[in-house]
Amino acid sequence: MALSGLDIYKLLPKTNCKECGYATCLAFAMALAQKKASLDKCPHVTLKAKEALESASQPPIKLVTIGVGEKKLEMGNETVMYRHEQKFYHPTGIGFLIEDTLDLDKIQEVISKINSLSFERVGLTIRPDLVCIKNSSGDKDKFVKAAEAAVSKTGLNIALYSDDAAKILEALKICKDRKPLMICGDISKLDEFGKIAKENSVAIAVTFSNIEELAQLTDRVKKSGVEEIVLNIKTDSLWKRIQDATSIRRTALKKNLRPLGYPVMAFTNTSEADLELAEAVSYVAKYVSLVIVKSIEKDFVFPILVARQDIYTDPQKPVQVEPKIYEIGKVTKDSPVLVTTNFSITYFTVAGEVEASKVPTYIVCCDAEGMSVLTAWAAEKFTAEKIAESIKTNGIADKVSHKKIVIPGYVAVLSGKLEELSGWTVEVGPREASGLPAYLKGWK
Amino acid sequence: MPIDLAREKYSGSVYTVELGGTSAAGGTRDSVIKIGGETTLPFLFEEGSMPNSPVVGLEIFDCEPTDWPDGLKNEIGDALKDPIKWAKKCVGDFGSKFLCVRLISAHPDWGGRSANDAIAFLKSLLQEVKVPLVIIGCGDAQVDNELLAKASQATKNEKCILGIASQNNYKTLTASCLADGHSIIATSPVDVNIAKQVNILISDMGLDPKRIVMDPTTASLGYGMEYVYSIMERARLSALAGDKMLSMPFILFIGQEVWRVKEAKDSTPLGIKWEIATAAAMLQSGADILVMRHPVAAQATSKYIDGIMKR
Numbered sequence: 001m002a003l004s005g006l007d008i009y010k011l012l013p014k015t016n017c018k019e020c021g022y023a024t025c026l027a028f029a030m031a032l033a034q035k036k037a038s039l040d041k042c043p044h045v046t047l048k049a050k051e052a053l054e055s056a057s058q059p060p061i062k063l064v065t066i067g068v069g070e071k072k073l074e075m076g077n078e079t080v081m082y083r084h085e086q087k088f089y090h091p092t093g094i095g096f097l098i099e100d101t102l103d104l105d106k107i108q109e110v111i112s113k114i115n116s117l118s119f120e121r122v123g124l125t126i127r128p129d130l131v132c133i134k135n136s137s138g139d140k141d142k143f144v145k146a147a148e149a150a151v152s153k154t155g156l157n158i159a160l161y162s163d164d165a166a167k168i169l170e171a172l173k174i175c176k177d178r179k180p181l182m183i184c185g186d187i188s189k190l191d192e193f194g195k196i197a198k199e200n201s202v203a204i205a206v207t208f209s210n211i212e213e214l215a216q217l218t219d220r221v222k223k224s225g226v227e228e229i230v231l232n233i234k235t236d237s238l239w240k241r242i243q244d245a246t247s248i249r250r251t252a253l254k255k256n257l258r259p260l261g262y263p264v265m266a267f268t269n270t271s272e273a274d275l276e277l278a279e280a281v282s283y284v285a286k287y288v289s290l291v292i293v294k295s296i297e298k299d300f301v302f303p304i305l306v307a308r309q310d311i312y313t314d315p316q317k318p319v320q321v322e323p324k325i326y327e328i329g330k331v332t333k334d335s336p337v338l339v340t341t342n343f344s345i346t347y348f349t350v351a352g353e354v355e356a357s358k359v360p361t362y363i364v365c366c367d368a369e370g371m372s373v374l375t376a377w378a379a380e381k382f383t384a385e386k387i388a389e390s391i392k393t394n395g396i397a398d399k400v401s402h403k404k405i406v407i408p409g410y411v412a413v414l415s416g417k418l419e420e421l422s423g424w425t426v427e428v429g430p431r432e433a434s435g436l437p438a439y440l441k442g443w444k
Numbered sequence: 445m446p447i448d449l450a451r452e453k454y455s456g457s458v459y460t461v462e463l464g465g466t467s468a469a470g471g472t473r474d475s476v477i478k479i480g481g482e483t484t485l486p487f488l489f490e491e492g493s494m495p496n497s498p499v500v501g502l503e504i505f506d507c508e509p510t511d512w513p514d515g516l517k518n519e520i521g522d523a524l525k526d527p528i529k530w531a532k533k534c535v536g537d538f539g540s541k542f543l544c545v546r547l548i549s550a551h552p553d554w555g556g557r558s559a560n561d562a563i564a565f566l567k568s569l570l571q572e573v574k575v576p577l578v579i580i581g582c583g584d585a586q587v588d589n590e591l592l593a594k595a596s597q598a599t600k601n602e603k604c605i606l607g608i609a610s611q612n613n614y615k616t617l618t619a620s621c622l623a624d625g626h627s628i629i630a631t632s633p634v635d636v637n638i639a640k641q642v643n644i645l646i647s648d649m650g651l652d653p654k655r656i657v658m659d660p661t662t663a664s665l666g667y668g669m670e671y672v673y674s675i676m677e678r679a680r681l682s683a684l685a686g687d688k689m690l691s692m693p694f695i696l697f698i699g700q701e702v703w704r705v706k707e708a709k710d711s712t713p714l715g716i717k718w719e720i721a722t723a724a725a726m727l728q729s730g731a732d733i734l735v736m737r738h739p740v741a742a743q744a745t746s747k748y749i750d751g752i753m754k755r
Contacts, residue, residue, distance in 0.1 A: 082681070084674040121666065215447045238752040239487040242728075246488055247449045254450040274744035275751065277717055278724035282752070285673070285728040299714045302707075303665060303721035310670040310725070345667055352706055372668065378633065434704060 003056045005033035011049035012042065019043055060252045061261050064203050064228045064289075066093070066130065066181045067157035073129045075230065075289035076263035081250060083315050090263075091312040092283065093290040094304055095130030095159060097267060100146035101137045107146050110296060111153040117301050122319060122348045126305040128156065132183070132292050133171070135162035140170055147171040151178065159183055159205070159292070165192040172200050181205055181290075183232060187217060194224030203228035205265055209235050211244050215259035222259075230290065233266045238279060241266055245287040263289035273300050281307045318370035319344040325394055326351065329360030333401040336361050336443045338429065338436075339387055340408060341368035341376045349433045357437035362399065366390045373408045384414045388421035406443070409435075452491050454684035457483040458732075459654045459691050460496065461627055463542060464576025465603035469625070473602055474574035477542055479657070479732045480693030485680065486728055487752055492684075497753050498727055500734045500746045501542040501578065502534040503699050506565045507549040507557070512737075515712025516703055519739055527565060531573050538739040539746070544578040545569065550591050551582035559591045563598050570599065578605045578629075578695070578735065589616045596620035605629055605657060605695070605733075611642050618649045627655035629695055634661045634671050636679050636690070643689045656692045657733065664701040664708075665722040672696075676729040696726045699737025716741045724748065 009029035020041040022028040031037035032053075039045060039053055063077040073093040080086045096114050098107055111131065118127040131150050135143040143162060150158050151174055160171050161183035168182050183205040184193040190206065197204040204226055208214045218229055231248060233241050245264050252261040266288050268276045273295045283291045284307050293304070313319060323342040328351055329335075340350050342365040354361045366387055368376035376382035391397075391405065403424045407414060409431035419426045430439050460481040465471025477499055484492025506527050509517070523529040534540040545566070549557040566579070579595050581588030592606055593616060600623075607629025609617045614630070621628045630646055632639035639658055647653050660679065663672045676694055683691040702708050702722050708715030719741035723734050727749065736742040 082674070082677055083670070084678055211449070212446050237754060239489055239755070242487050242752075243490050246485075247451065247490070250452070251447070251450040255448065257447070257450075260447070270751065272744075274717070274720055274740070275748050277720050278727075278745065278748040281721045281724040282728050285725055299711070299717045302714065303717045306666040307669075307721055307725055310666060311673070313670050315670070315674055349667070349706070374633070432704065434706075434709070 003033065003053070005030040007056075008032050008053065011045075011052055013044045013046075015044065017044065055258070056256075059261075060256050061249070061263065062227070062229070063090075064230055064263050066159070066179060066203055068177070068179050071129070071155055071157060072179070073157050073290070078249065078287075079253070081253065083311065087314040087316065088312050090289065091308050092288055093129040093157075094280075094301070094308065095128065095132050095157075095290060095292040096296055097132050097134060097292050097294050098146065098150070099134045099136040100139070100142040102146075104145055104149060107149050108153055111149060113296055114156065115154050117296070117298065119302050119305060121306060121309065122344050123321070124309070126309060128301060128305070130157040130159055130181075130290070130292075132159035132161055135160075135164065135167055138164075140167050143167050144170050144174065148174055151175045157181070161185060163189070165189055165196055168193070169196050172196070172202065176200050176202070179203075181230065183207065190217060190220055191224060194221045194226050197221075198225040203230060205230040205232040207232040207234050211247060214248075215257070218259045218262065229262045231260070231262050231264045233264060233288075236269070238269065238282075241269070242282060242286050245283070249287040265290035265292070267292045268294060273297065276300070277303065280304050284308045285311055320370035321347045321365055323365050323367035323390070325396055325399065326363040326365060327360075328354045328363060329358065331360040331362055331399070333399070335359075335400065336440060337364060337396060337400060337405045338362065339364045339366065339391075339405050341366055341371060341373055341382050343368065343370050343372045343376070346372045350436065353433045353436040354440065357440040359437075359440040359443070361440060362396065364390060364394065364396055364405070374410050377411050377414075382411065384417035384421055387414070387418055391422045391424060406439075452484070452488075454483055454492055456684045456686035456688075456691060457481065458680070458683055458693055459656075461605075461654055461657055461693055462603060463578070463605055463627070465601045465625065469603060470601035471603055472570060472574065473576045475541075475576065476603070477576055482680075482684075482730075484684070486730055489755065494753070496732075498732050498734065498749050499541055500723070500736055500742050500749065501544055502538060502540040502739065502742055503544040503546060503697075503735050503737055504530050504534060505549070506545065506547050506562055507554065513703060513709045513712070513715070515715060516738055518712075528568060528572050531569055534739070535573050535575050538743060540575065540742065541746075542576040542578060543573065544580060544735040546580045546582070547591055547595060548582045550587050551584050552587070554582065559587070559594050562591060563594045566595055566598050570602065576604065577602065578607070578733070580607050580629075585613050589613070592617055593620045596624045596626055599626070600624040603627070607631070607695075608659060609642065609646060611638055611645070614642060614646055615649065618646050618651050621655065622649070622651055627657060629659050630656050630692070631659040631661065634663070634668075634675050636675055636682070639675075639679060640687070640689045643692060647689070653688060653692065657695045658692045659695050659697070662697045662701045662726075664705045665718055665725065666707070667701070667705055669722060669725055673725060673729040676726070676731070680730040693732035694730055695733040695735065696723075696731045697735045698723050698726065699735060699741075703737050720744050720748075727752075
């Protein structure tokens with residue numbers, strides 16, 4: 001939690017010696033609060049004040065990174081409880097549980113299936129982040145072989161889960177450079193785990209079932225010199241998991257309680273895929289930074305990834321496309337011209353239907369500040385004036401030989417005025433994008 | 445050493461709305477479903493209570509739903525051609541605890557059947573199924589003003605929830621609900637201020653706030669769901685902070701929104717998952733009544749709710 005200028009002032013010598021270059025200690029404190037000055041400028045600051053200020057300047061929830069390179073997973077560093085307050089920063093990682101009790105052939109098959117889980121949506125590629133190898137067999141060789149399969153077969157991040165630190169150490173030998181997450185299943189051996197995490201510079205997940213004991217656990221790990229810690233919720237009941245994730249987030253943010261200032265992870269508790277899906281989505285919504293699921297079916301994974309995309313959208317900045325003319329298919333001078341807004345979901349929905357219709361078409365996206373058709377219309381961002389302005393200035397008149405535009409059915413009311421202002425013939429299209437294929441096929 | 449967790453304590457609570465009139469109330473329903481009453485955000489039982497489970501019900505039309513994707517139609521089968529059979533299947537085979545009846549046949553685009561025909565159907569529905577009913581008009585404001593007034597009379601004392609009232613069209617429906625003992629659905633276009641405004645307008649006509657449920661406008665997963673999510677979260681936080689005019693439970697039309705998106709139309713198995721995922725997200729932002737379309741998705745959601753409500 002950032003300190004105010006006055007909070008900082010209380011920690012300074014209050015001598016107004018001016019050696020920092022500021023006229024008074026208060027002025028220096030204000031500059032510190034605005035991050036315009038650095039504390040080193042004050043030669044007289046006490047060690048205690050320095051520690052307090054340094055700790056206050058750290059984010060309340062530690063940023064933890066698993067993996068390296070482009071696909072690395074960053075978790076934590078969140079600043080709010082509710083997305084409408086600001087936004088959520090680091091999208092929930094989605095991982096898959098692979099138990100080493102499976103045959104090696106099967107493990108490889110599962111991993112290659114996981115590798116194929118990649119989806120295109122609103123112009124972005126979305127995919128899962130991690131595979132978690134769990135030492136369910138209790139056997140060292142099986143665990144290492146399974147980890148080896150993951151290391152060689154997938155570029156996704158890796159988590160290693162065992163009750164036995166020695167086995168994790170063996171597996172780390174082959175994948176240390178991938179910066180995996182080690183998950184400590186047995187907290188009675190936490191110190192041993194902590195030592196290995198420290199020596200191998202990897203993050204460690206601490207499994208807990210009683211939130212009251214959690215602060216002691218993370219303190220112990222921190223004392224072994226490990227900075228990157230993840231809190232693995234292992235309570236039985238579903239509501240309690242949501243409650244714990246919420247309590248941890250709130251306590252870290254509101255009370256700045258360092259021992260809880262770490263990202264949270266959870267394994268799904270249900271095994272029936274439909275219920276597991278609902279469970280996973282609720283974790284994505286409620287403060288869990290890494291969810292490990294069991295099902296690997298496409299239809300199961302895709303909605304979870306979309307839910308993550310939705311929840312982690314910046315609410316202050318709707319996902320927009322550039323307001324301009326988009327050409328779908330081999331357009332000619334006789335192709336129809338559709339007008340819509342530049343909200344990305346609107347554009348991609350319209351573009352998808354136009355593609356499906358196989359009728360080459362121009363889509364004119366007007367700048368409606370990224371709002372959907374009805375919302376923009378209600379907010380007066382998608383008006384006859386605005387549309388006429390885009391039609392006149394975007395050069396569509398040079399691209400087609402006709403003077404006809406199609407507007408969404410929901411804003412049919414704009415047609416009269418728009419014809420008057422633009423000089424184009426305005427046709428009213430379907431209300432929903434789903435009506436476009438039929439409409440475009442009949443368009444002349 | 446116990447840790448000092450930051451917990452929220454709220455002063456406000458969500459109103460409890462009752463759906464369904466039994467013989468005690470002069471109705472013929474076999475149960476009363478209580479909705480709302482929360483004193484905390486969803487499922488945070490250490491901070492408050494959720495005395496009533498969120499409830500899932502299936503949606504039926506009063507005529508064959510020609511615009512539904514095949515995958516959805518196939519699950520219900522031939523019963524779709526006969527709305528009474530359809531309703532019985534939803535209750536008997538799929539365990540729907542209430543039904544949401546959409547009187548769409550009166551809409552000009554759906555054949556424009558006379559209001560009296562729709563009411564005749566509604567009356568026989570009351571005979572044939574005994575679960576509580578949510579009754580929705582056809583969506584055409586002019587038609588609905590007459591249609592819903594008649595529907596309200598025909599179901600007097602059954603304590604239905606009738607909808608949908610908007611900022612521009614709420615008077616006729618509010619008057620009907622007042623006269624016949626129903627509750628009302630108040631809609632707003634993903635906007636907290638308008639949501640509050642509609643609730644005020646309706647309450648000002650004398651309808652008990654305990655007889656209003658809010659429709660914040662539903663959006664499917666991947667199609668603006670997060671807007672609705674945050675609007676609900678904001679409204680619910682205001683309710684818990686004591687704003688009585690935002691303290692109504694939420695109704696979400698999950699099925700209607702999900703089954704018109706591309707992913708659901710192209711693939712039924714994906715559509716089912718999409719409907720479950722949308723419902724799960726809405727439950728986390730405070731949904732109280734979920735109106736769904738695919739029986740498998742509705743059953744899974746119901747089962748999930750049982751699981752997460754288990755203390």
